[in-house]
Structure formats: C-alpha cells, structure tokens
Amino acid sequence: MTKKIMLTIAMCLGIFIVMLDTTIMNITLPAIQKGLGVKLDQLSWTINVYTIIFASCTIPLSKIADIYGKGRLFVLGLLLFGIGSLLSGLANGFSQLILGRIISSFGAAILLPVGNSLGISSWEVKDRFKIVAALGLMQGGAAAIGPTLGGILTDTFSWHWIFFINLPIIIIATCLMILSYHFKSEEKIESKIDFAGSFISMLGLFLVTLGLIKIRDWGAGDWRTLGCLITFLLSLFAFIILEKHSKNPMINLNLFKIREFTASALVALLAQFFYIGVIVILPTFFTTIQGKTELDAALILLPMSLVVFICGGLGSLVINQLGPRLLVFVGLTAILLSYLLIVSINPNKVMAMALTTLILGIGFGIIAGPVNVLAASTLQGELLTASQSVIGVVRQIGSVLGVTVFISMVSNNMANLSQYNHSSMVEAYISIYKIWIPCLLIFLVLSFLFPKKKRYLEGLTQSN
Structure with missing residues (x-):
C-alpha cells in the first residue's frame, strides 16, 4: 500500500466519523433521554450544538489549516473528536454529554474541509474523480447509515456505543496519518489570519x-x-x-465566479434539504404512528443507506462518461420520484416504503458524487480548501433547514388535527411532502447550469 493511498484512507475515515455523527444520534434520543433522565427539548441541544459549531467554525478553521499546515490541523481534529467522543460515551449526566459534543464539533469543523482538501490535493487533477468518489462515498454514506447503525448499536449494546464506535476509527486514522504524511515538508500558505x-x-x-x-x-x-x-x-x-x-481574505470570493462551483453549492444545499426532510421524519413516523421499534425503523431505511454508499461512489466514477449535467438531472428526477411515491403509496406497506426511500437514496447518492467532483473541479491551494469548507457549510445549512422546515410542518399539521386517529395522524405526516413536488419540478432546471460531457472534459484537459 502506497503512502498516497494510506493518506487517502485516513482522510476517508476522518470524514466518515464526522458525517456519521450528524445523524447517528437522531434515532437514539429516546434511549439517551431515558438513561440521563432529561427532557427531550433539553436533549435536542446535544444535536443542535454540534450543528451550530460545526457550521460556524468550518471556514475559519480551514483557513488556519492553510496557514499552519493541514496535516497538523487534521491530527488535532482527530484528537479533539476522540476526546469529545470519549466524554460523550462516558457521560452519566447532561452536562458531560453536551461538553463532549462541543469538543467533537470543533474537531468536526477541522476534519471535514481539511480531510477533503488533503485527500484531493494529494492526487493529480486527472485522477481526482476517483478520490472524490471515495471521499463522497464516505460523506454521503456515513450520514445515510447513521440512523440504522445508531438503532443497531443502541438495541444490541447501549446508546453509549454510538460514541465509542468512533474511537477505534480515530486510532486507525491517526496511525495511517503518522505513517504516510510528511509533516516537516508540508505546504503552508504565507498569509495572516483574517480575524475580522x-x-x-x-x-x-x-x-x-x-x-x-x-x-x-x-x-x-x-x-x-x-x-x-x-x-x-x-x-x-x-x-x-x-x-x-x-x-488576506478568509474566502477568495473569486470562487463564486466559477459557475460549476456555484451550481454545485446550490444543488448540494437542495439535495441535503430534501434528503434530510425524509430521514428526519420517517423514523419518528414509523415508531410513533406505526408503533415500530427503533431497530425496525432503522432496518426499513437500511436499503436507502446502502444505495447512497453505492451511488455516491458510482456517480463520481462515471462522471467522465456521462457528464455532470445528465447525472444531476437523473439525481434530481429520482428525488422527485421518491416524493411522488411517498404521497401516493400506502405508508403501512413496509416494502413499498423501503423501495421509496431506496429511490431517494439513489437520487441523493448520484448527486452527491458529481457535486463533490465539480466543487473540487480543477482548483488548487487556497481555492481548493475554501471550496471544501464552503460546500461543508452549505450542506450543514441544508440539513438544518431540512430539520427545521419539515418538523415544523409536521408539528403544525398535528396541532391542527380536529381528531386524533390513526388515519388523520398518518395524513399529518405524509401530506407535508406534497407541497415540495412542484418545487422539485422547477429545480430540475438547475441541472442545466452544469456542463455537458464534452465541455466538462475540455475543462479537465486544459487544467492538466
């Protein structure tokens, strides 16, 4: 195994644990609530604080990595994430858990942009699509399997293990980093920190x-x-x-003059929004309305999780053969189809719901890969790091919007029910997806912002 491959694996593992922690807690909240004896509103801050710090610190910390060395900052990110995970796993009270999550979130704000930037920049431009495929696979797949893995770990062991599972991964990533990275000769950018x-x-x-x-x-x-x-x-x-x-700008605003990058950021936000809008609502629907266990709910979503893994990598690998425009169009169409099916099928049929979420996973995965490739595109140095930090922040905002909007819609529907019976509560949950179908039809136009195969390949040739 070459040092370049070892380094890429280390980056993949760092990104994996970061994205896993964005979704693994959602399905385990009832178990944590029971174990710590706190209110659900209070406990929700263990997720909120991770999202807030992650989103707000990603850009400044990625800039610091450019100045002081990405390798050193990546190892620091692993250390912070490990300490936070250990504290969270050992928590026997709310204060200790929230402290652990705060420390982990600072580590996450380093690991995601720096991991993407280091992993991509260590390979030549012509080989980037393969590396972005691997990184995108970890990013989309980890978030997708979070609810399933969280349900299995909680049901088999205890909720503490959703944090402990990070520790061996961090140890492996750190060892690979030490063995493969040249810390003394790493590239640093002569710049000052833009404190303002x-x-x-x-x-x-x-x-x-x-x-x-x-x-x-x-x-x-x-x-x-x-x-x-x-x-x-x-x-x-x-x-x-x-x-x-x-x-010494924090972000070079010329980044947004690149049409492919701006389009990638917009589609990344929308894909995350519509994807999170399903995976944050359906587990609660399955457990609260249909009376299923957390593990049963997780298993229904398992096919979707697996297909995100597969399509996330596949989309990046075939981008040169099919072109970004076609892939993004197919991905958005699959998301649209999944929303149409959610409001059309009988939600009590497990196989039908599993198939519907599987189609959503195909759409999200197909988009996630090309978007990552195009966001990295032919960029180098500061622009490459900035592109990864911005895409990371955009995805977090998409997630927050998805959680906020879709949960608010369900809450409003439930509050306005004249009578609480099974059919009316099912309608309160499922009907929230109807309003988004016309929007998704309009958003198909966004695929035309991406280049066709010929122009995309010409751009790669010029950069080489």
Whole structure:
C-alpha cells in the first residue's frame, strides 16, 4: 500500500466519523433521554450544538489549516473528536454529554474541509474523480447509515456505543496519518489570519443556524428569530465587503465566479434539504404512528443507506462518461420520484416504503458524487480548501433547514388535527411532502447550469 493511498484512507475515515455523527444520534434520543433522565427539548441541544459549531467554525478553521499546515490541523481534529467522543460515551449526566459534543464539533469543523482538501490535493487533477468518489462515498454514506447503525448499536449494546464506535476509527486514522504524511515538508500558505472576517463569518453562521433551529420554539415573527436572521444578512453583507478589500481574505470570493462551483453549492444545499426532510421524519413516523421499534425503523431505511454508499461512489466514477449535467438531472428526477411515491403509496406497506426511500437514496447518492467532483473541479491551494469548507457549510445549512422546515410542518399539521386517529395522524405526516413536488419540478432546471460531457472534459484537459 502506497503512502498516497494510506493518506487517502485516513482522510476517508476522518470524514466518515464526522458525517456519521450528524445523524447517528437522531434515532437514539429516546434511549439517551431515558438513561440521563432529561427532557427531550433539553436533549435536542446535544444535536443542535454540534450543528451550530460545526457550521460556524468550518471556514475559519480551514483557513488556519492553510496557514499552519493541514496535516497538523487534521491530527488535532482527530484528537479533539476522540476526546469529545470519549466524554460523550462516558457521560452519566447532561452536562458531560453536551461538553463532549462541543469538543467533537470543533474537531468536526477541522476534519471535514481539511480531510477533503488533503485527500484531493494529494492526487493529480486527472485522477481526482476517483478520490472524490471515495471521499463522497464516505460523506454521503456515513450520514445515510447513521440512523440504522445508531438503532443497531443502541438495541444490541447501549446508546453509549454510538460514541465509542468512533474511537477505534480515530486510532486507525491517526496511525495511517503518522505513517504516510510528511509533516516537516508540508505546504503552508504565507498569509495572516483574517480575524475580522473570521469573527463576522462565525457570528453570521452561528446566528442563522441558531435562528433556524429555534424558529419552531420562538415562532417566525418573534424578535429573537428575526434578530438572528437580520443580523445574519447584515453579517453576510459586511463579510462580502470586507473580503473584497482584505489582503488576506478568509474566502477568495473569486470562487463564486466559477459557475460549476456555484451550481454545485446550490444543488448540494437542495439535495441535503430534501434528503434530510425524509430521514428526519420517517423514523419518528414509523415508531410513533406505526408503533415500530427503533431497530425496525432503522432496518426499513437500511436499503436507502446502502444505495447512497453505492451511488455516491458510482456517480463520481462515471462522471467522465456521462457528464455532470445528465447525472444531476437523473439525481434530481429520482428525488422527485421518491416524493411522488411517498404521497401516493400506502405508508403501512413496509416494502413499498423501503423501495421509496431506496429511490431517494439513489437520487441523493448520484448527486452527491458529481457535486463533490465539480466543487473540487480543477482548483488548487487556497481555492481548493475554501471550496471544501464552503460546500461543508452549505450542506450543514441544508440539513438544518431540512430539520427545521419539515418538523415544523409536521408539528403544525398535528396541532391542527380536529381528531386524533390513526388515519388523520398518518395524513399529518405524509401530506407535508406534497407541497415540495412542484418545487422539485422547477429545480430540475438547475441541472442545466452544469456542463455537458464534452465541455466538462475540455475543462479537465486544459487544467492538466
């Protein structure tokens, strides 16, 4: 095994645990609630704090990695994630669990963008699609299998093991990193930390994530919600002005002049939104409305999890043969078809629901691969790191939006029920997907922002 392959495996493992932790807790919350004796609203902050810090710190920490060395920061990220996972796994109270999640989230904010950037930049441009396929496979697949793996670990052992499972993976990744990476000769960028840009970006992302998470509790018209969202918009405006005139910008805004990257970021957000909108609602639907166990609910979603793994890698591998435009169009069409089926089939039929979510997994996986390839595209150095940090943040915002919007829709439907019987509650859950079908039809147009096969291959040839 060459050092280049060992390094790529280390990056894949780091990304795997980060994305696994974004979804593995969702299905285990009732077990953790019972074990720690806390309210569900309070416990939800163990997920919220991870998402908020992850989203708000990714861009500044990836910039620091460019300056001080990506390899060193990646190992630091593994260490932080390991300490956080150990504390969370050993937690016998809410305070210890939340502390562990905070530490893990700082590690995650380093591992995702730096892992992608290191893994991609260690290979030549002509070979990137293979590496992005592997990294995309870990990213999409880990998030997909999170609920299933969480249900199995909790049912077989205890909820503590959803955190302990990270530790051997971290040890392996660290060993591979030490054996394969040249820390003394690693590339560093001569630049200064943009403290003003870092603060503004962290403040803006923190507030928009907090506002979206708490909108269900505070209400859309509440001054706290409006304050968060307005301050975010002001922060975004100030950030753009500051970065345009900064000698050492946090993000090179020329990145957004690249059409393929901007289109990739937009489609990544939408794909994450519609995917999370299903996997955050259906487990609760299966357990609460249909009376299934957490393990049964996880097993229904297992085919979807597996197909995300397969299609996430396959989409990246065939992008040169089919072209990005066709793949993104097929992926969006599959997501549209899955939403049509959710509102059309009998939700009590297990096989039909499993098939529907499997089609969703195909669509999400097919999109995730090409989007990762195009976001990396032919970029080098700072632009490559920036592209990965921005895509990571965009995906987190898509996830937060998905959780917030779809749970709010279910909550409103349940609150407006005139009578609580099985059929009315089923309708309250399933009907939320109807409104998104026209939107998905419109979003198919976005596939035309991506290049056809010929133009895409010409771009690769020029970069080589």
